Amino acid sequence: MATRDDARRRKADGAPTRQQDPEGTRRNILEIASEEFALNGLSGARIDEIAARTRSSKRMIYYYFGDKEGLYLAALENAYRLVREGEAELDTDGLPPVEALRRLVEFTFDHHHQHESFIRMVMIENIHHADYLDRSEVIRQLNVTAIDNIASIYSRGVAEGWFRPGLDPVDLHWQISALCFFNVSNRATFSRIFDRDLGSLEAQATLRGQVVDMVLRFVMRADRLAAE
Amino acid sequence: MATRDDARRRKADGAPTRQQDPEGTRRNILEIASEEFALNGLSGARIDEIAARTRSSKRMIYYYFGDKEGLYLAALENAYRLVREGEAELDTDGLPPVEALRRLVEFTFDHHHQHESFIRMVMIENIHHADYLDRSEVIRQLNVTAIDNIASIYSRGVAEGWFRPGLDPVDLHWQISALCFFNVSNRATFSRIFDRDLGSLEAQATLRGQVVDMVLRFVMRADRLAAE
DNA sequence: CATTATGTACAAACCAGTTCGTTATAATGG
DNA sequence: CCATTATAACGAACTGGTTTGTACATAATG
Numbered sequence: 001m002a003t004r005d006d007a008r009r010r011k012a013d014g015a016p017t018r019q020q021d022p023e024g025t026r027r028n029i030l031e032i033a034s035e036e037f038a039l040n041g042l043s044g045a046r047i048d049e050i051a052a053r054t055r056s057s058k059r060m061i062y063y064y065f066g067d068k069e070g071l072y073l074a075a076l077e078n079a080y081r082l083v084r085e086g087e088a089e090l091d092t093d094g095l096p097p098v099e100a101l102r103r104l105v106e107f108t109f110d111h112h113h114q115h116e117s118f119i120r121m122v123m124i125e126n127i128h129h130a131d132y133l134d135r136s137e138v139i140r141q142l143n144v145t146a147i148d149n150i151a152s153i154y155s156r157g158v159a160e161g162w163f164r165p166g167l168d169p170v171d172l173h174w175q176i177s178a179l180c181f182f183n184v185s186n187r188a189t190f191s192r193i194f195d196r197d198l199g200s201l202e203a204q205a206t207l208r209g210q211v212v213d214m215v216l217r218f219v220m221r222a223d224r225l226a227a228e
Numbered sequence: 229m230a231t232r233d234d235a236r237r238r239k240a241d242g243a244p245t246r247q248q249d250p251e252g253t254r255r256n257i258l259e260i261a262s263e264e265f266a267l268n269g270l271s272g273a274r275i276d277e278i279a280a281r282t283r284s285s286k287r288m289i290y291y292y293f294g295d296k297e298g299l300y301l302a303a304l305e306n307a308y309r310l311v312r313e314g315e316a317e318l319d320t321d322g323l324p325p326v327e328a329l330r331r332l333v334e335f336t337f338d339h340h341h342q343h344e345s346f347i348r349m350v351m352i353e354n355i356h357h358a359d360y361l362d363r364s365e366v367i368r369q370l371n372v373t374a375i376d377n378i379a380s381i382y383s384r385g386v387a388e389g390w391f392r393p394g395l396d397p398v399d400l401h402w403q404i405s406a407l408c409f410f411n412v413s414n415r416a417t418f419s420r421i422f423d424r425d426l427g428s429l430e431a432q433a434t435l436r437g438q439v440v441d442m443v444l445r446f447v448m449r450a451d452r453l454a455a456e
Numbered sequence: 457c458a459t460t461a462t463g464t465a466c467a468a469a470c471c472a473g474t475t476c477g478t479t480a481t482a483a484t485g486g
Numbered sequence: 487c488c489a490t491t492a493t494a495a496c497g498a499a500c501t502g503g504t505t506t507g508t509a510c511a512t513a514a515t516g
Contacts (some may be wrong), residue, residue, distance in 0.1 A: 022495070041355055043272040057497055062473065067373055070464060122417055123351055127269055130416035143421045160351075169423055171438060177418075178405070178410035186409065193371045194398055197238035210399060216446045218438075222454040250461070275506060285463060290507065 025056050033061075033169050034075040041124050042072050050070050069132070079121040084142040086111060092149070095199040097157030101219060103175055104153060105212045113204065119184040132151035147173055157219070164221045175218065179211045232305050253284045261289075262303040266345035269352050270300050272399045297360070305366050307349040314368040320377070325385030328446060332381060333404055340408040342430065347412040375401055385447070403446065406447060408438045419438045 030054045035046040047068055051058035057145070090107045092100035100225040112119055125133055133139055150169045157163030183198075191198045219223060260281045264273040279286035286392055293299040318335045320328035340347060353361055363365055378397045385391035411426075419426045426435070445453060 025495080038400060040324070041271065043267055043269060046470090048470090056495095058473085059497060060495075063495075068472065098381045120355065121354060122414070125353060126414055126416045127355075129349065131418045133417055133420050136407050140421055140423075147422075155236065170424070171434070174410075174418065174435070175438065175442060177414070178407050181414065182402075182406035182410055186350070186405070187403070188353055188354050189361055190402065190405075192358045193368055194375075195368075196398070206399070207402070210403065214403060214446045217450075226450040227456045252459085274504090285506085287462065287464085291461075296506070405495090 025060060028097055029064060029071075030074055030078055030201075033065075033071050034078055034117065034121075037072055037075045037124065038079070038120040040069075042128065044202060047071075055167070055199055073132050073136060076121055076125060076132055077136055079118045080142055081140045082117045083111070083115050084146070087113070087146060090149070092153060095159055097153055097162050098216065098220065100153045101157065102212055104150065105180075105215045106208065107217065108176055109180045109183065109208050112184050114185055120182060122181075123185050127207050150176075154219070162224055163219050167219065172215075172219070175212075176215055179214065183207055238322075251342040253288060254297045256283050256287055257292060257299075257308055260300055261293075261299050262306055262345065262349075265300055265303045265352070266307070270296075270356065272302075275299075301364060302361050304349055304360055307346045308370055311339070311343050311346045312374070313394060314343070315374060317375070318438055320381060325381055325388055326444065326448065328381045329385065330440055330444060332378065333408075333443045334436065336404055337408045337411065337436050337439055340342050340412050344412055347409060350409075353414050382447070388454055390449065391447050395447065400443075400447070404443055407442065409437055411439070 011069060029050070033045070034051050036050050036053070039045070047058060050071075051061055056060075061071060063086075065074055090104065092103050129183075147169055149217060150173050154163060154167065154169055154172060156166050182205075187198050190196075197203060257278070261273075261278050264278050264281070267273070273296075275289060279289055284286070289299060294304055315335075318332065320331050322355075323331060359405050375397055378401050380402060382391060382395065382397055397435060411432075413428045418424075425431060
């Protein structure tokens with residue numbers, strides 16, 4: 001119930017339409033900062049440049065995020081959150097184990113490919129020896145579910161006789177990540193050195209197929225592979 | 229023949245012992261610069277810090293390398309040269325194909341592990357979209373031999389009935405690189421997120437075995453795998 | 457004496473973070 | 487319902503330290 005008939009305080013649909021919009025400002029700063037950090041790294045990014053591209057100002061960056069490192073950490077957390085939220089959309093429950101694993105790898109491959117700036121943030125964070133990730137309470141929690149998914153597919157596969165036993169789901173996640181991550185992280189140097197455009201549709205299709213193949217061959221029982 | 233009997237110009241064993249040693253100074257600068265760039269990135273590294281750690285001075289850095297980017301490029305080329313020279317030591321000629329491939333993967337895994345600062349330079353260069361590598365005449369040539377080695381092992385393996393046909397040696401190199409590179413490049417974030425020390429001896433031994441396994445299973449014919 | 461090699465001090469630009477001031481909204485008291 | 491005060495949101499200009507690069511001077515070398 002709007003008590004005052006002031007245009008500035010009108011409610012659109014429950015949320016007040018204010019000319020001051022702290023949440024929006026914060027989000028806007030974070031988006032631009034994420035782009036700049038992903039593009040230029042922590043030391044390469046410029047607060048002034050971020051501020052200039054924002055709807056807001058430098059003053060507001062310090063108002064909301066404290067300092068450059070605080071802004072970087074927020075951008076890092078944001079990158080992880082966005083990507084993990086996207087990953088939650090994958091559902092392999094109905095599928096038989098081999099198909100489920102195939103879908104998981106394909107999905108991871110595509111997802112990494114589509115989220116290059118997340119990959120770059122992780123690269124940058126590794127350059128910094130994961131120091132900022134270490135300070136973040138938020139990020140670690142986000143990654144547990146990824147393992148649950150693999151673990152359930154794998155144990156079903158073993159139970160149904162398709163997968164060989166004795167593998168560790170975290171190791172499996174490592175292998176899949178390695179291949180899908182490298183595809184994005186090292187594309188530039190690899191393309192230049194071998195004079196191929198690995199970003200092209202054809203090259204990506206080939207790589208994707210091979211990555212899937214590689215994981216499946218690693219996990220499946222040899223007799224099941226030969227039988228195919 | 230030493231014309232002057234000046235102590236400063238004495239020859240030790242053919243090389244003049246000069247108090248001015250341009251090659252030595254250059255090399256010293258390059259070594260320190262490589263460490264600093266690998267540690268802090270292009271924008272993170274500080275010329276003053278490099279100069280301070282050198283036997284020489286900031287003046288000499290600009291004298292020999294022009295500017296910061298020139299120094300970075302020299303460090304990048306140096307990193308590639310060192311690593312590729314090391315790789316040339318691997319000899320798999322006498323070995324049967326499966327063993328040769330196994331050796332190649334193990335060697336690559338170990339070699340990447342031992343040359344972390346090379347890995348970091350490549351990471352940093354990828355952050356810069358391989359712009360500097362692009363300007364280097366030197367680097368591209370260094371990488372061709374790596375492919376020759378794989379290609380010869382692979383074609384022998386196919387001819388002798390151990391490997392399945394139809395694979396591309398460059399793709400194979402990509403897969404091996406991906407797994408061995410990721411092991412070093414993403415160790416920090418992966419260790420933190422999954423609360424495991426992936427740098428420990430045990431973890432490295434496990435990963436190494438799995439990487440080898442993964443590549444062999446990918447390349448070998450399924451009937452040969454099952455027969456083992 | 458010309459060229460190469462080296463040290464010192466400085467300048468100009470850059471950049472993170474702050475100061476100070478203004479306006480908008482919420483809270484309180486009459 | 488208005489006045490007053492507190493606090494939240496924002497902007498412009500500035501500061502102090504940093505950092506790349508240079509000017510100038512000097513020493514060694516041929």
